[in-house]
Amino acid sequence: xxxxTDRPIxxxxxxxxxxxxxxxxxxxxxxxxxxxxxxxxxxxxxxEGAEALAxxxxxxxxxxxxxxxDVLEIQCVHRTGTLHVGDMAVWIAVLAAHRAPAxxxxxxxxxELKQRLPLWKKEFYSNGTSExxxxx
Amino acid sequence: xxxxxxxxxxxxxxxxxxxxxxxxxxxxxAGALYDELAARHGLSLPxxxxxxxxxxxxxxxxxxxxxxxxxxxxxxxAGG
Numbered sequence: 761x762x763x764x765t766d767r768p769i770x771x772x773x774x775x776x777x778x779x780x781x782x783x784x785x786x787x788x789x790x791x792x793x794x795x796x797x798x799x800x801x802x803x804x805x806x807x808e809g810a811e812a813l814a815x816x817x818x819x820x821x822x823x824x825x826x827x828x829x830d831v832l833e834i835q836c837v838h839r840t841g842t843l844h845v846g847d848m849a850v851w852i853a854v855l856a857a858h859r860a861p862a863x864x865x866x867x868x869x870x871x872e873l874k875q876r877l878p879l880w881k882k883e884f885y886s887n888g889t890s891e892x893x894x895x896x
Numbered sequence: 897x898x899x900x901x902x903x904x905x906x907x908x909x910x911x912x913x914x915x916x917x918x919x920x921x922x923x924x925x926a927g928a929l930y931d932e933l934a935a936r937h938g939l940s941l942p943x944x945x946x947x948x949x950x951x952x953x954x955x956x957x958x959x960x961x962x963x964x965x966x967x968x969x970x971x972x973x974a975g976g
Contacts, residue, residue: 791976808906809975810968812952838975850976870976878949878968879975880906892907893974896945 761834762818764809766841769851783832785859787866791850793843801886805843810878814838821872829865831856836869838879849881897922898963900929906971908946911939926950926967927957946970 771788793805822834835853843849852869856862873879884890897920904912912933923929926948933939947970948955954970961967 807975808909810903810905810949810970813949813954813968813970816952817954874973874976876973877975878905878970878973880971881974882906892971894972895907896941896972 761836762815762822763837764811764814764840765837766839769837769839769848771837771851771853782857783855785856785862787854787856787859787862789850789852789866789870790848791870793845793847793849795845797883800883800889802845803884803886804845805849805884806882807838807840807843807849808880808882809838809840813878817876817878818873821869821876824872825865825868828868829856829861830858831861831865834865834869836873838873838877840879898961900961901964901966902929902933903966903968905968908939908941908969908971912937924960925957926955926959926961929961929967930957930969941971945972 795802818836825834831854833855838850852866854862854866880892882890882892900919900921902919903916909915921929921932923932927943930943943957948957949968949970950959951966
């Protein structure tokens, strides 16, 4: 499951909704906005995404993950819009029978998401400057 | 001429001044379309740093484009 939302991520409904009978291990990842980046104080971030393209590409990542790791279910929600320091930008849950593949799969999902999903973030600093991250 | 629905994101959106536009073009491939729009609007990111998507899937720049396609130009990503 993948979703983009411009509202705060509510994880409790997601955690309860996805449980399979054989799920013994649930690994969660949360990405939060940090107060400092490369020595600069962050005031807020703007996140943007290409929704349909991201959903299609995530579906591909999810299939790869299910092929590689013995896991039952993967859920991911990513924010768009304005986020402040401490806000959750991304939430990933991986359910498996056992913990080892759950940890490995969760890492795979966040690593691939960061490399491949059409999502962008603009960082605004307290000194008034701003920057689209990863811009060449 | 064919009509293409173009979407820009992030820095490209800021440079173009809009998110979406309908474009009339004689370009036959996604790459040629970007070159045309980049020249017309002064888009500074080179094609080599971008990716293209056609109808919600990533495609090669050499992919042919057709009437009514949705083409998105994808700057270097930074999710998570």
